Amino acid sequence: MAYPALIHAQERLQARSMVMTTRGIVATAQTLASQAGAQILARGGSAVDAAIAANAVLSLTEPMMNGPGGDLFALIWEAKTGKLYGINASGWAPKKLTVEYLNKEGFSSMPSSGIHTVTVPGCVDGWERLHKRFGKLPWKDLFKPAIYYAENGFPVTELIQWDWDNASYKVSGDDNARRALLPNGGAPKVGEIFKNPELAHCFRLIAELGAAAFYNGPIGEALLKTSQRLGGTMSIEDLREYKSEWVEPISTQYRDWKVYQLPPNGQGIGTLEMLNIMENFPIAQYSQTDADAFHVKIEAQKLATQDLKRYIGDPKFTKMPVEGMLSKEYAKKRASLIDPKKANCDVTAGEPPAGHGNTTYLSTVDKDGNIASWIQSISDIFGSGIAVDGMGFILHDRGGGFSLNPQDANVLAPRKRPFHTIIPGYMERGSQHVGFGIMRGMNQAQAQAQFVSNVTDHGMNIQMALEAPRFTKAALGGCDLRIENRVPESVREELTKRGHRLSVVGDYSGWMGGGQAVMHDAKSKVNYGASSPRKDGAAIPEPDPYFR
Numbered sequence: 001m002a003y004p005a006l007i008h009a010q011e012r013l014q015a016r017s018m019v020m021t022t023r024g025i026v027a028t029a030q031t032l033a034s035q036a037g038a039q040i041l042a043r044g045g046s047a048v049d050a051a052i053a054a055n056a057v058l059s060l061t062e063p064m065m066n067g068p069g070g071d072l073f074a075l076i077w078e079a080k081t082g083k084l085y086g087i088n089a090s091g092w093a094p095k096k097l098t099v100e101y102l103n104k105e106g107f108s109s110m111p112s113s114g115i116h117t118v119t120v121p122g123c124v125d126g127w128e129r130l131h132k133r134f135g136k137l138p139w140k141d142l143f144k145p146a147i148y149y150a151e152n153g154f155p156v157t158e159l160i161q162w163d164w165d166n167a168s169y170k171v172s173g174d175d176n177a178r179r180a181l182l183p184n185g186g187a188p189k190v191g192e193i194f195k196n197p198e199l200a201h202c203f204r205l206i207a208e209l210g211a212a213a214f215y216n217g218p219i220g221e222a223l224l225k226t227s228q229r230l231g232g233t234m235s236i237e238d239l240r241e242y243k244s245e246w247v248e249p250i251s252t253q254y255r256d257w258k259v260y261q262l263p264p265n266g267q268g269i270g271t272l273e274m275l276n277i278m279e280n281f282p283i284a285q286y287s288q289t290d291a292d293a294f295h296v297k298i299e300a301q302k303l304a305t306q307d308l309k310r311y312i313g314d315p316k317f318t319k320m321p322v323e324g325m326l327s328k329e330y331a332k333k334r335a336s337l338i339d340p341k342k343a344n345c346d347v348t349a350g351e352p353p354a355g356h357g358n359t360t361y362l363s364t365v366d367k368d369g370n371i372a373s374w375i376q377s378i379s380d381i382f383g384s385g386i387a388v389d390g391m392g393f394i395l396h397d398r399g400g401g402f403s404l405n406p407q408d409a410n411v412l413a414p415r416k417r418p419f420h421t422i423i424p425g426y427m428e429r430g431s432q433h434v435g436f437g438i439m440r441g442m443n444q445a446q447a448q449a450q451f452v453s454n455v456t457d458h459g460m461n462i463q464m465a466l467e468a469p470r471f472t473k474a475a476l477g478g479c480d481l482r483i484e485n486r487v488p489e490s491v492r493e494e495l496t497k498r499g500h501r502l503s504v505v506g507d508y509s510g511w512m513g514g515g516q517a518v519m520h521d522a523k524s525k526v527n528y529g530a531s532s533p534r535k536d537g538a539a540i541p542e543p544d545p546y547f548r
Contacts, residue, residue, distance in 0.1 A: 014464040018528045019539040025529035026050050027516035027539035028362040029065075029439075032154055033057035034531075034540040036145035037364055040137065041542035047364040048076060048134035049142055051372040052127050056146035056203060058360050058376075060196055061154060063181055063394060064163050065439075066360040068202065068214065070378035070396040071119075072126035073262055075249060075426045076134060077433055079369035079520065084426060085133075086262045088417075089126025089244035090398070091119045095414040096233035099404050102412070110402050110412065113170065113385045115232035117397035119418065121214075123376055126244045128211040134370070140207040147207070150200035150392075153193035157536040159510065161190045167381040176226070176387035177394060198392030215239045222389045230386065238415075249426070252276055252326055255284075255456045260426040264312045268423040269325055270445035274304040275452060276331030277338075284457040288468055289487055291494035292340070297453065298481060298500060299338040301446040301473055302347040308445070309476055310349035313409035314417040320409065324352030343499035345479040359422050359444075361437035361516055365527045367542065369520040373424035373435030427452060431523035434462060438532070440513030443472045447513050462517040463530035470512045482511050508534045 019025055024047065026037030037054035045053070051074070059067035072089040102116060111117055131139055156164070165187035171177035178185075180198050188194045205213040213219050220239045227234045249260045252272040259275060261268025277300040286293035311320050324330055330352045337344065359377035378384075378396035386395050401419050402412035410419045425436045425448045434455075438447035447470060454465035469486040480501045483492065492502055505511050514535030519528040529539030 014467045015533055016463055016467070016531070018461055018463045018530055019541055020526060020528055021541040022367065022525055022527065023542035023544055024050065024364065024366040025518050025527050025539055025541050026054055026362070026364045027518055027529045027531045027537065028054050028058060029360050029514055029516070029535040029537040030058055030061045030157060030160065031536065031538045031540065032149065033061055033362070034538050038540045038542045039145065040142065041366055043137060045137040046134050047366040047370040047372040048130045049137045050364045050366065051362060051374045052131060053142045053145055054362050054364070055127070055374065055376055056143050057149060058362070059393060060146055060150050060199055062160050062360055064167055064382045065378065066376045067378055067393040068124050068206070069121045069383065069388065069393045070123050070376060071121060071398055071420065071422070072123040072376045073266060073420070073422055073424055074126070074130060074375070075260060075262065075373040075424045075435065076130070077371040077426060077435065079522070084249050084260055086247045086249045087126055087130060087244055088247045088262060089122035090265065090417050090420055091122040091242060092415045092417050093119050093399055093402070093412060094234040094238045096235065097399070097412065098414060099406065099412050101233065102404060107404065109404055110400050112400045113380070113397050115227055115230040115384065115386060117384050117400040118227065118232060118234065118386070118395045119399040120234070120238055120242045121396060122242065122244050124206060124211045124214040125242065129244055139210060143203045143207040147200045147203050150196045150203065153195040155191045156188045156194050158190055159536045161187065163381055164188065170382040170385045171387070171394070174386050176389055177385065180387055180392040196392045198390055202391040202393060215242060219388070219391055222391050223395070226386065226389045250322065250326065254279055254452060257427045257429045257452065257456050259452055261423055263315070263322065264320055265314045265417045266420040266423045267308050267312065267442070267445045269312065269322060270304045270308040271423065271425065271448045273307060273325050273331065274300045274446065274449040276326070276328055277303055277335045278449065278453060280332055280335035283453060288454060288458045289491055291491045294471060294487070294491065294495060295340065295498060296338065297450060298471060298473065299344060301449070302344065303334045303337065303350070304445070305442070305476060306347050306349040307352065311409055312419055317413055317416050318409040321352040321354050324354060327353060341498055343479045345499065347477065359439045361424070361439050363435040363437065363516045363518040365435065365518040365520050369433070369522060369527070371426070371433060371435040371518060371520060373426050373437055375422045375424045375437050377422045423448065431521050432519060433522065434517060434519045436462070436515065436517035438513045438515035440511070442474055443511070443513045446472060447515070451515065462519055462528060466515045466517055466530050466532045472512055482509070484509055484512060510534055
């Protein structure tokens with residue numbers, strides 16, 4: 001494997017080099033989690049084993065973003081068969097949580113936090129199903145690093161501390177959360193040693209009893225007790241009857257790369273539609289920081305996002321035009337709406353043909369080339385704001401993504417899964433196989449499309465593609481967007497002339513979402529890792545066996 005020498009190393013635009021090794025790599029948003037995953041690989045663990053271990057450590061070190069109280073999605077590439085597997089471990093709404101019930105409780109729209117936003121957490125069931133299929137090490141061993149750090153403590157890192165402190169108000173009103181997560185009444189300081197013995201207890205139960213501890217055991221009992229005390233509707237049947245699902249990934253061909261996402265109820269289809277629209281423009285002829293390149297990507301994002309919001313929900317409840325949204329002909333029609341010199345501030349959803357039928361991201365690759373593209377979340381920062389009695393973790397607020405409008409594809413219904421923003425990505429070309437993902441809500445689909453374009457159109461390696469300056473648009477409609485300060489001022493001025501309303505943010509802004517990526521080159525047998533400087537983490541290689 002050799003990347004084209006586009007830039008002299010001494011004058012490169014990226015801040016970090018890729019990690020390269022013939023062994024495995026774990027890339028996460030926190031270095032201790034990456035190291036834990038690398039240690040699992042060194043003990044003969046698979047990419048999935050490493051991902052579970054790293055995810056468990058992140059539940060402690062990044063508690064406002066992820067944990068056993070949230071959901072999980074993953075794409076797993078199996079090197080020996082060349083097959084890509086997908087799992088949807090997102091939970092459903094309680095059977096008694098209905099539009100009518102919330103209306104009677106005085107809600108005219110879905111609450112954004114609190115017990116009525118809590119759907120069944122799917123994460124732990126997803127861990128277990130993935131381990132049963134792809135794991136090599138004993139299940140109980142995967143939780144040793146998380147239990148160790150929960151008991152002995154770890155020094156809190158910079159960007160995580162900022163999120164912790166900035167959003168601490170959200171958990172300050174919950175006695176469980178305040179006790180577990182706000183030592184001395186507030187967020188721990190940078191470098192302060194933080195422990196969570198309650199979470200250590202929770203992980204011991206999971207290590208000993210498996211997912212049953214969560215869905216039909218002591219953790220589930222504590223969850224239900226917490227819910228009932230706060231007036232929630234979740235029942236033991238809602239937990240016991242839940243199962244995560246193996247799903248068939250969806251894909252599109254973008255230039256010479258094939259790009260994969262998970263099917264709805266997630267927004268991955270938005271990444272693919274955005275790429276299909278972008279494919280109608282000669283982006284490779286522009287530099288990455290060219291106003292024309294940014295303009296096309298921004299306008300494609302608006303078109304794809306409108307379709308997402310109109311059509312995507314739980315496929316078991318809503319008939320969705322997935323094939324139509326992935327159609328190249330439909331993308332041409334959407335692309336024809338883009339004025340190359342003027343921003344469209346009033347974009348609407350299209351009519352695709354019917355066809356037939358806050359968050360943490362990590363990626364791992366093992367020495368055999370197996371890849372886990374893995375995203376896990378409690379939704380908003382600190383989720384519902386509610387911690388489970390005695391267990392030290394926060395419940396997600398993913399149900400807040402439902403609508404109470406009966407006409408919406410994403411309307412609340414019993415045992416229905418809400419629209420999800422969290423999406424793992426995967427792309428391949430020839431011998432090159434890449435697992436990638438970028439965090440932060442509705443930023444994810446558009447950020448992933450920009451990453452793919454950076455690799456495909458602009459010839460960047462995976463580290464450069466993660467670091468490159470980006471835009472993000474959170475609101476539906478209008479011409480407002482955020483853009484990083486590293487985009488040249490002349491380009492920003494040109495975008496403003498075209499009607500874009502820019503909010504200029506920092507050089508490596510958290511608004512753009514941190515990301516991770518790994519790549520396996522099946523020809524050279526070399527693995528590559530990358531980690532975004534917008535997070536505290538790193539891509540850490542499995543140690544070579546030089547002491548054996």
